[in-house]
Amino acid sequence: MLRTHTCGELRPENINEEVRLSGWVQKIRDKGALIWIDLRDRYGITQLLFKEEDTKPELLNKVRSLGREYVISATGTVIERESKNPNIPTGDIEIKVTGLDILNPSKVPPFTIEDNTDGGEELRMKFRYLDLRRKPLRTNLELRHRMAIEVRNYLDQQQFFEIETPYLIKSTPEGARDFVVPSRMNEGEFYALPQSPQTFKQLLMVAGYDRYYQIVRCFRDEDLRADRQPEFTQIDCEMAFVTQEDVLKTFEGLTTHLFKNIKGVKVDVFPQMSFDEAMKKYGSDKPDLRFGMEFVELNNVAQGKGFNVFNSAELVVGICVPGCAEYSRKQLDALTDFVRKPQIGAKGLVYVKCNPDGTFKSSVDKFYSQDDLNGWAEKAGANAGDLLLVLSGDANTSRKQLAELRLEMGNTLGLCDSNVFKPLWVVDFPLLEWNEESARFHAMHHPFTSPKKEDMSLLKSDPAKVRANAYDLVINGVEVGGGSIRIHNKELQKQMFKVLGFTDEEARAQFGFLMNAFEYGAPPHGGIALGFDRLVALFGGHDSIRDFIAFPKNNAGRDVMIDSPSPISEEQLKELNLSVDIEDAKEL
């Protein structure tokens, strides 16, 4: 090794030892008689010391030629530091350097390698290898490493086998858009990259593997948002001979294990809430339970009083914001502007201030008496000092709008503490959702999800009403993952494909292998997939997953560092029997 110790390792007990350290020049302070260098590696920072009076001129010249981010190797003696630095573990010592090798010089980096850098997003993406030197990113990737280890430790203890499934699989039109891979050996045919190992993990259950997991890359060719990547990582699991409750308990165990071993916090209450209840109480299937402000339906007390906006609404619904009765006109206007934003789309916002003296002041005072408003407050459980915020209209729409307002108020009031973790199982999802564009039902989870036994009779008569054995794990309003108990019966699977608008031929061509497998002793089974990028970001206290991925792509799906994707050669295209048809290209 080109070092005897790392830059995070030396302590007072090493004083007088001869050591060799290697790393990057973080900082140089040249006071003439004394020169200090902060030497950095993955493990920490150690201070190097050069005294002009007892350092050879040759070495001094070398030291003075150094710049930021040079890679050097220094030999010397560990000595006690005069002015100790209590902020770093090596702060009690420094190295009195007697020898120095410049292992590689460095140009001045295009941005500073500091916790708060001066580099913009695009520049940092292009020089990702420099951005990754910054401590926040190193901390994120170390967190990811440790979480992967703990995930595997837990699942291994629970008898799960890690089994690798193929990446070159088959394109299926159901679900999101596939990335495809042309086959050279099979002319005109394509593999697809997996959106998830769904069918393979089900086949592993048919094969008797009982408990499977994998931390696995998945691919979706979707238009990207800030928190989506074309390739993402999933903790993918499946279990045989289980009920829904068994799956939930197992993954509560995993989550608890991670919170304990990674964050040192005890999180072991996992309430369950039906999809319907979540939509009614929070207007969302992934409610943030770190704070209250449950929805209150006000139709009874708010309708029939001459305020036509409410009278004509399917739903009048509000939240009680604690302690905000003193909000100024300006603050209330800002909230109205918030709900009127095009992404939210409410027409307006009604407020009721529950004044400390027991009176009420609302934006609809000309329609409602103090008594009326008192009725609202009572219904909402509002106390003196609270603020009621009320929306109305079509039930689904107003709920979604109010959900946004609720989150906004939670953030504004500082109720979204990233060190508090509130998990929740959302259960009893609808099996199907109607898709206007294709004018048919789509599977809400995926086509392999089983319907609830008691709703089976509705599958023909009223498919929209059928609930699924499906569940989502939500933590702090983030959908961390989801799963279901699967269909394991060929006839039911056929029926399901029919409801989803597949002809028998289509179903057979795409999923024939799975339906065949169901005829050879498929056990009851179910599973879950957790978004690993998102889970790590949640543990790291961030919303965006990008800085928890070593080499992410930008919003156009490009890796700007390696400049990919890129054109390939005519020879490659020819070998694949492909030609590229682009209008512009043709015109050239």
Added chain:
Amino acid sequence: MLRTHTCGELRPENINEEVRLSGWVQKIRDKGALIWIDLRDRYGITQLLFKEEDTKPELLNKVRSLGREYVISATGTVIERESKNPNIPTGDIEIKVTGLDILNPSKVPPFTIEDNTDGGEELRMKFRYLDLRRKPLRTNLELRHRMAIEVRNYLDQQQFFEIETPYLIKSTPEGARDFVVPSRMNEGEFYALPQSPQTFKQLLMVAGYDRYYQIVRCFRDEDLRADRQPEFTQIDCEMAFVTQEDVLKTFEGLTTHLFKNIKGVKVDVFPQMSFDEAMKKYGSDKPDLRFGMEFVELNNVAQGKGFNVFNSAELVVGICVPGCAEYSRKQLDALTDFVRKPQIGAKGLVYVKCNPDGTFKSSVDKFYSQDDLNGWAEKAGANAGDLLLVLSGDANTSRKQLAELRLEMGNTLGLCDSNVFKPLWVVDFPLLEWNEESARFHAMHHPFTSPKKEDMSLLKSDPAKVRANAYDLVINGVEVGGGSIRIHNKELQKQMFKVLGFTDEEARAQFGFLMNAFEYGAPPHGGIALGFDRLVALFGGHDSIRDFIAFPKNNAGRDVMIDSPSPISEEQLKELNLSVDIEDAKEL
């Protein structure tokens, strides 16, 4: 859970407990008054018992309706078995069944689910989920799971970070053929699937991550052999601030750890042999050291005696096969046929029997006296009773031919015990090899491998002579992996690309990001990649990797189970701006 215990769990101490087991019907024996069923799951087999006299007719009927591979769930009492089966851990008990659920019936499987099945290769590939139920495959995949865990345990202890690198990267013409992935969002452009994360792991070193590993899928679009797959898994590692010796020691540690924890054997001698020595002594850069038969060069003693075949040969080279002097004419003819096979291509084989009485009998007696042959025997260290086998011709060719013969003799003589493990580092590989077809040098390892300092001056004058800081780990004649100390200097990397025939523009277009990175403080670094499929197969005592992969592809790169690759829709092609050009298709 649809069970209280697994089928591998119950012991005499559970006698009288009420239990529920679920699994697959392995075997039914119906003796009229008594029916036994072997119930199987991943964990083992438990015997179920039904006594006709005290079983309800309804239940008996159900039992008699069962067939092989039905999935059932049985409740009953654990009782002591009358005739115990010492071959299975549950052999002391059985279950007196009182309740039975058929969870799923099964058609008769197309082949038997036994250790030695009657199913052919193609059929088993098509019904892979049934083949995977067989114990040999389950054992292989469990071995793979356990090895992955131990690899991670060791590397984590050694401070390696597991860091995921992207799968959608950039196509480069160097090396094998890439699989490419058309980008919809970037018209006419393609990603490539990684042949290895080589450049990314080097960038992680530049980023200061110090020690990286990943168990990662890699892809090569090559024509397939029995032991090659288009996608394969690699234990991929990189370390900064290391010398070659540091890398070797670290991965000797990993190998020793695996042998100890997986096989329970102590393997800690890792000899090093130069490429030149390996070629001279064994005619191979991956010699099997489980047995001797080192090559002996006989030019001195065999040339100049009137035998023109030898006189005109660049090399006369032989092996001494111990104890085979009694080989019959037929056996010797078979060996001659072996070396004459087109894949080996020798013209003939010369033998010398060292008879027990001290005389010699050879196929070239008319050219050589007993004294001459005694000279050969002495040179070869042959004792009475041994057999000398000798080839001649062009040096490289004869060595390769003799290497095949040596392996054949090792196998024939039972010297290749799959429970004996003999690792070896082959070092000092040539940096470059001349490629006749492209009439230029190719990198023997890859273009990022550093030349040995002492050979650097030859890089311009005699590139073929330059040795690399490259090494292969060979165990029992299997190349388990290889690596190198990398170039970390931009100028040297540029020079290397030049030697490999890249123009500056080509080098910049393809690897500009890496050469740029070298300008911002790249540390000295090196690494290794081990073939995980091959390593697991080696530990499992098999040559072929296919049965150590859950869902392998066949020799045409097809997954015959899911029938992939397959055509994709016109709509998909259009979205990707692609069209398929196949002669046959055009004629339709």
